[in-house]
Each structure stands twice: as structure tokens, then as C-alpha cells.
Amino acid sequence: MIQYFKDLLAARELLANLTLREVRGQYKRTIFGRLWSLLNPLATMLVYTIVFAFILRIQPDAGDPSGVDVFAVWLLCGLLPWAFFASVVQTGMGSIIANAGLVQKVYFPRIVLPLSLTGSIGINWLFEMAVLGVVLLFVGSFFLPWVPLVLVMMVLLAVYATGVALVLAIANVYFRDTQYLMGIVMQIWFYLTPVIYPVSLLKEPSESVGGLLGTPITVLDVYRLNPMERYVEIMRNLLYDNRWPAVEDMGYFVAIAFLSLAIGVVVFRRFENRMAELI
Amino acid sequence: MSIHAVSVNSVSKKFRLYHERNQSLKSAVLRRRRSVHEDFWALQDISFEVPEGSTFGLIGSNGSGKSTLLKCLARIYTPELGSITYKGRIAALLEVGSGFHPELSGRENIFLNGSILGMSRKEITRKFDEIVDFSGVEAFIDQPVKNYSSGMYVRLGFSVAINVAPDILVVDEVLAVGDAEFQDRCKQKFVQFREEGKTVILVSHAMDMVQDMCDQVAWLSHGKLVATGEARPTIASYLKSVEPQ
Numbered sequence: 001m002i003q004y005f006k007d008l009l010a011a012r013e014l015l016a017n018l019t020l021r022e023v024r025g026q027y028k029r030t031i032f033g034r035l036w037s038l039l040n041p042l043a044t045m046l047v048y049t050i051v052f053a054f055i056l057r058i059q060p061d062a063g064d065p066s067g068v069d070v071f072a073v074w075l076l077c078g079l080l081p082w083a084f085f086a087s088v089v090q091t092g093m094g095s096i097i098a099n100a101g102l103v104q105k106v107y108f109p110r111i112v113l114p115l116s117l118t119g120s121i122g123i124n125w126l127f128e129m130a131v132l133g134v135v136l137l138f139v140g141s142f143f144l145p146w147v148p149l150v151l152v153m154m155v156l157l158a159v160y161a162t163g164v165a166l167v168l169a170i171a172n173v174y175f176r177d178t179q180y181l182m183g184i185v186m187q188i189w190f191y192l193t194p195v196i197y198p199v200s201l202l203k204e205p206s207e208s209v210g211g212l213l214g215t216p217i218t219v220l221d222v223y224r225l226n227p228m229e230r231y232v233e234i235m236r237n238l239l240y241d242n243r244w245p246a247v248e249d250m251g252y253f254v255a256i257a258f259l260s261l262a263i264g265v266v267v268f269r270r271f272e273n274r275m276a277e278l279i
Numbered sequence: 280m281s282i283h284a285v286s287v288n289s290v291s292k293k294f295r296l297y298h299e300r301n302q303s304l305k306s307a308v309l310r311r312r313r314s315v316h317e318d319f320w321a322l323q324d325i326s327f328e329v330p331e332g333s334t335f336g337l338i339g340s341n342g343s344g345k346s347t348l349l350k351c352l353a354r355i356y357t358p359e360l361g362s363i364t365y366k367g368r369i370a371a372l373l374e375v376g377s378g379f380h381p382e383l384s385g386r387e388n389i390f391l392n393g394s395i396l397g398m399s400r401k402e403i404t405r406k407f408d409e410i411v412d413f414s415g416v417e418a419f420i421d422q423p424v425k426n427y428s429s430g431m432y433v434r435l436g437f438s439v440a441i442n443v444a445p446d447i448l449v450v451d452e453v454l455a456v457g458d459a460e461f462q463d464r465c466k467q468k469f470v471q472f473r474e475e476g477k478t479v480i481l482v483s484h485a486m487d488m489v490q491d492m493c494d495q496v497a498w499l500s501h502g503k504l505v506a507t508g509e510a511r512p513t514i515a516s517y518l519k520s521v522e523p524q
Binding site (some may be wrong): 020021024102 | 350354356374377379380382383393395396397400423
């Protein structure tokens with residue numbers, strides 16, 4: 001295990017170069033270049049805002065204590081992290097197969113392939129969050145004291161997403177069904193995460209159902225097992241409300257993030273040897 | 280020469296021959312196993328040693344297991360049994376231009392490809408001019424490699440690889456790239472390698488070239504080692520065995 005991390009440390013330049021390959025290669029020969037990275041979430045934001053704020057009339061509470069009350073901004077605080085997470089999971093999952101030519105011809109620690117995608121998507125995400133930061137200041141959210149914590153949380157999401165991606169990358173080499181299955185899972189997962197609606201909407205139906213199967217566990221308790229639910233709450237607390245997130249939410253997410261990465265690394269290491277012959 | 284650059288100790292490599300190639304979850308769940316398969320041993324109990332500073336050839340007919348052994352040596356495949364130990368840094372040249380990104384320039388790709396092959400940024404910067412000179416594509420170094428002719432592409436890839444400067448170089452049949460002049464330069468590079476005391480392991484079907492370059496060879500047939508030894512007599516007996524009766 002120690003040797004494995006030594007090898008990985010030795011491959012850090014390779015990791016940096018592969019990340020740069022993704023970043024530089026991505027928007028080559030486009031007129032708008034890096035702007036495309038912003039246009040995508042912007043378009044999604046526009047669609048969701050029209051559908052959910054104007055047609056379905058979803059009204060999240062105003063930021064407390066910030067007092068900010070703009071649906072589009074509230075949405076983005078959850079949407080940008082989700083988009084990063086989904087993108088890391090889905091491209092990371094396919095990273096080994098997408099680089100089959102490389103895996104079959106050169107030896108290097110294979111783990112750098114999914115890691116480089118976390119890196120390159122992370123760079124785009126940082127760029128998006130910076131723009132969101134400007135918008136937040138503009139609408140009156142004074143989140144600057146929370147910037148260090150936001151950055152820590154961003155790293156933690158990358159940790160969590162990478163762990164998930166590592167397991168799925170291996171699973172996808174052994175079973176190609178994984179990528180199609182995950183297409184569906186991610187869609188369901190998105191709606192199970194309070195990105196486009198506030199959790200408060202769930203309180204009433206959850207209470208009316210009461211404890212499940214005679215236990216005191218409610219629908220809401222089960223719903224809150226989703227680490228992404230906690231994450232979106234935390235980010236909205238910091239960016240939109242400008243207050244400390246609940247300690248148990250933070251603890252829960254930190255634990256899950258590191259657990260995810262640990263499982264990911266162990267699974268990846270265990271199964272990577274036969275990769276070259278299977279793809 | 281008692282020091283061995285590479286020791287191959289009873290290496291065996293197994294592949295699965297699938298009767299029903301089925302990488303699907305459905306079959307895994309329904310049958311409680313992934314697929315019906317039969318084991319095929321591509322390499323069986325191979326042992327030999329490569330002396331330090333020698334040029335070592337792997338010969339044998341198609342399907343004899345040369346490439347599988349080469350991939351095991353290059354650490355792309357992991358043998359089921361046995362082990363391979365190295366003394367020094369190893370680099371494998373199984374394909375040129377691995378990991379080139381077509382939209383990036385030749386310059387960017389040298390750094391990318393170099394780091395894939397295990398060079399540090401400092402090393403690449405130091406050798407950059409040499410790499411570019413050797414490839415002969417100076418004029419187009421800032422153009423995206425997708426605009427390169429296939430010859431230029433291969434030459435650039437080869438130049439990066441040859442400059443990795445490992446202690447042990449594992450080479451597949453990539454020497455047959457480029458025009459006559461480029462091939463000549465490659466041969467010189469190998470001579471220089473040998474003079475520097477580096478170890479080279481190569482696979483080739485071109486027997487005159489193997490005889491020309493190698494000190495020792497290992498002859499494989501159907502996944503088993505037939506003989507190892509001095510290049511000339513081993514090649515002669517190999518050629519005799521494949522001659523039509």
C-alpha cells in the first residue's frame with residue numbers, strides 16, 4: 001500500500017499533465033472557448049428558473065440572515081456542485097475505457113486517469129463558482145468570511161466524487177452495463193437531491209406519512225441519508241444564507257467523503273491489474 | 280556478466296477464452312457467475328535472465344507468446360504466477376505516440392507523452408531540443424499534431440520515447456517506422472544505447488536485424504521457452520525449425 005502511494009506521488013507530474021491535456025484540449029477550435037463552461041449551467045439555470053419558479057411557483061425561503069431572495073441564485077448554489085459531482089462520476093466512470101489505447105500500451109498508475117478528470121472538471125467548477133461569487137455579492141450575499149470553508153467543502157466534494165468514480169470506473173471495465181445504469185441512477189439521484197426544490201417542501205408530506213413500518217424513522221430521515229442532500233444544504237447555508245451549517249451535516253459529509261475515497265482506492269487497486277486485458 | 284538487469288522467474292500468464300462473452304450484469308446475476316470460460320495459458324513457466332548491458336531478443340512464430348511476455352515485462356499485464364524483477368528504470372516502447380492529443384501542438388504533446396513515459400518536466404525541458412532535432416519536425420512543432428503526416432507523427436513519438444533514457448528499454452516492432460534515413464538514425468541510437476551500457480529487450484520478426492543487434496535471444500513457441508542463448512546459434516535452430524520439411 002505504501003509503495004502504491006509512492007508510485008502515485010511519483011506520477012504527480014503525469015497527473016498534472018493529463019489534467020492540462022483535458023483542460024487545454026476541451027475547448028480547442030471553439031469560438032467561445034472556456035465560456036462554454038459557463039453557458040451550460042447558465043442555460044440549465046434559465047430553464048429551471050422558468051419551469052420551477054415561474055410555472056410551478058416553488059418559493060424557497062429567503063436567505064437567513066442574508067435576506068437574499070433570488071430563485072436563480074438559490075438554484076445555482078446547489079446546481080453547480082451537483083453538476084460537478086455528476087460530471088466527475090460520469091466521465092470518471094468511462095475514463096479507463098476512453099483511454100484504452102493508453103492503458104494497453106504504456107504502464108503508469110492507472111488511477112491518474114480518473115483523477116485527472118476530477119482535476120480538469122474541478123478547474124471548470126472553480127471558474128463557475130468564481131462567477132457565482134460575483135453574482136452573490138451583487139445580490140447582497142456577504143459570504144466572504146465563509147470563503148475558506150467553501151473551498152474546503154469544494155475539495156471534500158471532489159474527494160467524495162472521486163471515490164464514487166473510482167469504484168464505477170472498475171465496475172465499468174468488468175460490466176459495460178454500468179455506464180447505462182448510471183445514466184438512469186444519476187437522473188433519479190438528481191431529483192432525490194434538493195437542487196431544484198427546498199427540503200422544506202418535503203416536511204409536510206413526510207409528517208403526514210409518519211413513521212415507516214411502525215418505526216419512528218420518517219421519509220425525511222431516509223431522504224437525508226443522501227450525502228448530496230447534506231452537501232447542497234451546507235453550500236446553501238454558506239453561500240446563500242451566510243451562516244454556519246449544522247455540525248452534524250458537516251460531520252456526516254466529511255465521514256462519507258473519506259469513506260468513499262478509501263473504498264474507491266481499495267477497490268481500484270484490487271482490480272486494476274487485469275484492466276489491460278479486459279478492455 | 281553476472282549482473283542481471285531483468286530476471287524472469289517462472290512466469291505464467293493466463294487468459295480466459297470466453298465461450299459466451301458476456302460482460303453484463305444480467306448474466307452475472309442470473310447464472311451467479313460472469314461467463315463461461317476456459318483458461319488459456321499464453322505463457323507457461325518462463326524463466327530467463329537478461330544480463331546488464333546486453334541487447335536481448337525475443338523470437339518465435341506468431342502466437343508464440345512474445346507480445347504477451349513483452350507486455351508482462353512492460354508491466355501492462357500482471358502474470359498469474361511467477362515474478363519479474365528489474366534492476367534500474369524500465370521504459371517500454373510498444374507503440375509510438377501513445378496519448379498524443381490530436382488538438383494539442385507538437386510541443387505540448389512532447390511534454391504530455393514524455394510524462395506518460397515517466398520523464399519529469401525538468402528532464403523533458405533539458406532534452407527538448409534533442410527530441411525535436413531527432414524527430415526532424417522543428418518547423419511544425421507549434422502546429423496541432425493532427426495536421427502532421429503519419430510519418431511526422433510517428434517520428435515525433437519515437438523521438439520522445441528514445442529520449443526517456445531508461446536503464447532497460449523494452450521495444451516492440453516499432454523500429455520499422457519512418458524513411459530509410461530515420462531508420463538509420465534509430466539504429467545509431469541503439470548502438471549509442473549499448474555503448475552507454477543500457478539493456479535493450481526487443482521483439483522482432485526480422486531475423487537479420489535481430490542477429491545484427493542482439494547478443495542473446497530467447498526462443499518462444501506456444502507459450503513455452505524453447506531455448507535461450509547466444510543469438511546466432513539460437514536463431515539458426517529457430518529458422519531450421521520453421522523451414523518447411
